[in-house]
Amino acid sequence: MIKLPILHQHLVFLPQQDCPQSLELSLRLGEKECVSLLKSCESMKEVKQVHAQMLKLGLSWNPYCLSNLITTCALSNWGNMDYAFLVFGQIDDPGSFEFNTMIRGHVKDGDFETALQLFVEMLKREILPDNFTYPFVLKACAALCLLDLGLEIHGQLFKLGFHDDLYVQNSLINMYGKCGNISSSCTVFEEMEPKSVASWSALIAAHANLGMWCECLEIFRDMMSEGDWRAEESILVSLLTACTHLGALDLGSSIHAYLMRNLSGLNVILETSLVDMYMKCGSIEKALALFNRMSLKNRHSYTVIISGLAIHGHGHEALRHFSEMLEQGIEPDDAVYVSVLSACRHAGLVQEGLELFSKMQLEHQIQPTIQHYGCIIDLLGRAAMFNEALDLIQRMPMAPNDVVWRSLLSAARDHHNLEVGEKAARNLMQLDSKNAGDYLMISNMYARAQRWTDSAIARTMIPQKALDQVAGACIVEVKRKVYSFVSQDKSHSNWEDIYEMIHQMEWQLKFEGYIPDVSEVLHGVDAEEKRQNLRHHSQKLALAVALIHTSQDATIRIHYTTACPSLAFGQYNTKAKRVKWTSSGEKFAAHNFKQSEAGIQKHHPI
DNA sequence: ATAGGGTTAG
Numbered sequence: 001m002i003k004l005p006i007l008h009q010h011l012v013f014l015p016q017q018d019c020p021q022s023l024e025l026s027l028r029l030g031e032k033e034c035v036s037l038l039k040s041c042e043s044m045k046e047v048k049q050v051h052a053q054m055l056k057l058g059l060s061w062n063p064y065c066l067s068n069l070i071t072t073c074a075l076s077n078w079g080n081m082d083y084a085f086l087v088f089g090q091i092d093d094p095g096s097f098e099f100n101t102m103i104r105g106h107v108k109d110g111d112f113e114t115a116l117q118l119f120v121e122m123l124k125r126e127i128l129p130d131n132f133t134y135p136f137v138l139k140a141c142a143a144l145c146l147l148d149l150g151l152e153i154h155g156q157l158f159k160l161g162f163h164d165d166l167y168v169q170n171s172l173i174n175m176y177g178k179c180g181n182i183s184s185s186c187t188v189f190e191e192m193e194p195k196s197v198a199s200w201s202a203l204i205a206a207h208a209n210l211g212m213w214c215e216c217l218e219i220f221r222d223m224m225s226e227g228d229w230r231a232e233e234s235i236l237v238s239l240l241t242a243c244t245h246l247g248a249l250d251l252g253s254s255i256h257a258y259l260m261r262n263l264s265g266l267n268v269i270l271e272t273s274l275v276d277m278y279m280k281c282g283s284i285e286k287a288l289a290l291f292n293r294m295s296l297k298n299r300h301s302y303t304v305i306i307s308g309l310a311i312h313g314h315g316h317e318a319l320r321h322f323s324e325m326l327e328q329g330i331e332p333d334d335a336v337y338v339s340v341l342s343a344c345r346h347a348g349l350v351q352e353g354l355e356l357f358s359k360m361q362l363e364h365q366i367q368p369t370i371q372h373y374g375c376i377i378d379l380l381g382r383a384a385m386f387n388e389a390l391d392l393i394q395r396m397p398m399a400p401n402d403v404v405w406r407s408l409l410s411a412a413r414d415h416h417n418l419e420v421g422e423k424a425a426r427n428l429m430q431l432d433s434k435n436a437g438d439y440l441m442i443s444n445m446y447a448r449a450q451r452w453t454d455s456a457i458a459r460t461m462i463p464q465k466a467l468d469q470v471a472g473a474c475i476v477e478v479k480r481k482v483y484s485f486v487s488q489d490k491s492h493s494n495w496e497d498i499y500e501m502i503h504q505m506e507w508q509l510k511f512e513g514y515i516p517d518v519s520e521v522l523h524g525v526d527a528e529e530k531r532q533n534l535r536h537h538s539q540k541l542a543l544a545v546a547l548i549h550t551s552q553d554a555t556i557r558i559h560y561t562t563a564c565p566s567l568a569f570g571q572y573n574t575k576a577k578r579v580k581w582t583s584s585g586e587k588f589a590a591h592n593f594k595q596s597e598a599g600i601q602k603h604h605p606i
Numbered sequence: 607a608t609a610g611g612g613t614t615a616g
Contacts, residue, residue, distance in 0.1 A: 170611040201612035234613035
């Protein structure tokens with residue numbers, strides 16, 4: 001702890017010639033002492049005191065001291081980039097170290113544009129970047145998804161010969177991954193030698209970023225078989241995220257066990273990932289137990305637990321956790337409010353939802369995003385409060401997006417409100433929906449109103465608009481392996497066994513008197529074709545595989561996901577719809593099959 | 607002389 005008198009209330013930068021050489025010589029504090037003082041600073045106040053001393057002692061023009069001053073201001077957690085910038089301006093001949101530090105500081109603060117501007121300024125002054133410059137700059141590119149700039153920089157660093165640098169290579173993997181160019185990530189990874197744990201981590205994270213969950217697990221398998229790598233925390237976090245999205249509870253649990261064996265304690269991120277994994281994989285008890293034992297909970301942890309409870313329909317429990325979070329003094333952010341509002345949405349808590357929506361704006365000064373509006377509009381729609389919903393759409397500051405109209409359309413269909421449904425449908429079409437599911441939903445709406453012609457017209461729009469019927473995929477985990485299926489899938493090696501199993505399942509269901517309900521979904525399609533389609537529907541395939549591989553009373557969890565290729569950067573948004581099945585004896589009951597058939601029209605993202 | 611890469615929620 002440094003205790004120095006404050007000598008300057010406001011900083012005055014003396015011109016160089018005003019600092020008499022003799023003064024510097026006469027005082028003890030040399031540059032070494034100055035730098036070590038700077039390094040032991042613990043607040044900006046202390047830094048300013050040291051800076052004041054520097055001014056007094058004539059060290060304020062010493063490049064070494066100034067460099068260290070910038071580093072302290074820019075990189076400390078309590079630092080101040082404005083101050084760093086001020087000092088940076090005082091250096092008349094900044095080199096790559098000073099620029100690197102400034103770029104790094106801005107990246108750390110999340111000010112990526114300024115970081116890149118500084119990089120450009122550096123080049124303009126013909127200061128050559130070094131191998132330290134590129135990791136920071138590439139990180140800024142990654143954060144801003146600037147693929148073109150990233151490519152240009154890759155070319156530049158190649159010319160300068162820094163492509164051999166391990167850190168630069170790892171940064172490149174990350175940059176390409178964040179920009180959605182996964183094949184380049186893989187190329188960099190394959191061509192580099194040697195690799196480090198961070199290389200694997202970056203590659204796995206890059207795949208995780210794009211929702212390529214199965215690939216994450218495969219790469220991890222390669223990593224473990226290829227050499228003596230230690231699975232690090234960050235890799236395990238990515239793997240847990242993959243498990244969460246794949247619903248791979250068994251694999252997730254074994255990662256948990258691995259963690260308990262190999263680490264002395266878990267950090268918040270790992271614990272939060274675990275809680276999320278258990279929640280989304282349907283193991284609420286474990287998730288809650290783990291959450292309750294966490295010694296440190298942050299905003300993320302609460303978001304995870306609240307949205308998990310929301311998914312399982314425990315609206316009141318979710319709200320209770322939200323109150324607890326506020327009592328703990330954790331400021332909610334917009335993400336927490338998304339999860340809280342969606343808890344109200346899932347549980348049909350209209351009044352609570354509306355109150356929280358206004359509390360968010362008035363008490364916490366959070367401007368609602370389209371997602372928050374989407375939650376509320378969905379909430380109102382599900383409660384058949386269509387006037388209120390339409391009124392809110394009118395009043396919201398941004399244009400309603402497809403998600404908003406889609407949820408309204410869905411609600412109108414369920415409540416048999418053709419007027420609102422048609423309005424939503426019109427608006428959805430105006431947004432030039434590329435989603436085949438939307439047309440199916442419109443078709444279903446008309447089918448329910450027995451307007452068969454309109455229903456058929458809506459269906460014909462799909463081939464007319466040449467829309468891909470994005471096949472939903474089903475994912476099932478058996479014996480720690482993850483299988484995924486699309487409708488009519490025959491890509492699996494043992495597909496004959498699978499289809500034989502389906503045959504048996506159908507036979508048994510028929511025996512129990514089950515007749516598939518195809519009235520609404522597929523009106524106007526040839527009846528035999530319908531049954532063919534349904535028969536090999538992806539969920540059924542997944543169920544068959546699970547039945548083949550599991551014993552009688554095992555719980556089978558099948559996850560329904562949708563790829564949304566329309567999202568930016570080629571990202572896949574996997575939104576899992578979870579259906580829980582039990583395979584105890586004859587109990588893979590008929591209503592489950594109905595659910596699976598309805599699944600074909602359920603693949604619009606929420 | 608001082609330094610760098612990978613990780614969580616919707």
